[in-house]
Amino acid sequence: MRSGLLWCCLVLSLTSACRKAPPLRVPIPEVTPRVRVSFQPPVDRVLTESQRASRMVEKGGTGVREEVELTTESRFTPSAGGWLLTQGVTHARQTRAGVEVESWVDDVLKRFMLRVQLAADGAFVKLVSPESAGEAVRQSVPPGVDAGPLERFFQPEVLEARTRREWEAKFGGLFQRYVSEGQRTWVVDVLPVGDTQVAYVLERTVQGTRDTEYGDAVVLSLRCLDALPEEAPDALTDAWVVAGRPELTPGVTCQGEQVVAYGRFVPVSRELTVKAQVDGAMWTLTMESRAQGLQEEAR
Template identity: 50%
Template sequence: MSFLLLLVALASACSRNVPSLVPKPGAPPSPRLEFRPPDDAVLTESLKSSVGRSGAPGTQEAELTTVTRFTPEQGGWLLTQRVTQARYSRDGAPVETLVDDVLTRFALRVRLAGDGAYVGVVEPEAALVALAAVAPAGQDVSPLEGFFAPEALENRTRSEWDVKYGGLYGRAWEPGARSYVVGTVPLGGREVTYLLERTFSGTVPTGHGEAMLFSLRCLEAPGADASPQVLEALSQAGNPELTPGVQCEGEQLLGRGRFIPVRRGLTLRATLDGETWTWAAKSQLESLQAPEEERR
């Protein structure tokens, strides 16, 4: 939707002159992000992540392929996501794990409000049901039970959605405008908490239509002169203590007309007990297809 600003020039030279209504071009409206998922299409994404310490062996990598559908429901949306492929490796060597079996066995279903706000996971206990179905008899799977527990799955899903999309939709964006959100990532046996700044850079053409480009970076703990937006983001997260010295950079591309997660990449570094840990994650939209095409 576009809006035209008309600037009316009023004649002032002589009272007998007829006023001249000459439209002057105004500034184009700032682009808006509205949450309009493609309910007529299936989104296939590739996701990659890695975790490692500088100069130390044991770098872990994960690669997933997901298929996501959105269904209108009660004024909001139901997101249904399945993992169709999952691969894990350590220092480049494949690692067999039950995690990929669990992920490919159950569908993650999430309710979203009409504006894209996160509501909650539907039947979060489905992950534990899938784990019980694939776990070998007698094998201790208590760590995985904790990972896939309903509360843990709910918290992890909410955090991931909010970090990627929270606060971005339902508003107009001018170049240089910013939004803030608090995120967490497990590193070195602890939870690293960071403050992410998302800055709108402009619109760019992509293979999936026009997209809005955001640059990403981590900020230090705010001081007394922190902006209201930063303080609000911290308050919404419960005013957590930020992990000192966290640095990150990346970018995110989101479709302008519809909810299309074109691309996102973020690399984060944190020094913990004298060791530098690096976590990198990137996602890429591979295809946007009608449901019948996806089944072929």
């Protein structure tokens, strides 16, 4: 959920996909206290989130900043022994160098409902009816306008790979288990940058817990590894191997924080800034999401 930014990264990467296994878990260290992060999503509630993604490209002393702001509404319903996450966009806004940009992408996002089948423990299973994104494209783009980039971007297999990657980068290996301060998990993540992509290992470290308006939450710090350390833990090496031994991008760095309510699952907030030097240009990608409200669904 976008979770995540299930939508913002999709929009920004239109001008710029990859599937991997979920991260391997690290044995729980003998540290107390421990908390159990359950996947018990809010049923009969509408979760409203604000989402923002920005991209700054600097080269030769000049830079251009693009930004996407979205408001999403998410619902969880029991389905197939697990959960169905349905997420829609209610507001979309894009700017370039501070000037608002009109785009057919906004109309597509507002027409298309993202449906994700999750297992009982919160693991990503599949997208449900991903082909409906193509129908949204056909309904939004007027005749005579080249819809090729949008159609390729929203191809079912491409959309599913991106959605899976984002969900697992945020939540893989977190639910239905005890965590304690200092515990780490790793997952290989990829972001589109221009005509290529940067790959890195995202390391999540449990910092502790925090009181929020959505209940007690676990706090994770986020950072990137651009190479495996010489004495890497087995779990870190295994995560890289399972992901297909991708070539990691030298020099990529990132920092951020993620806050997830446990007991009743609510993605309270997430901030991640990734920096990478690609083809002589410095790319700075910032992704933010924040829960804005959890309201009882109108009947």
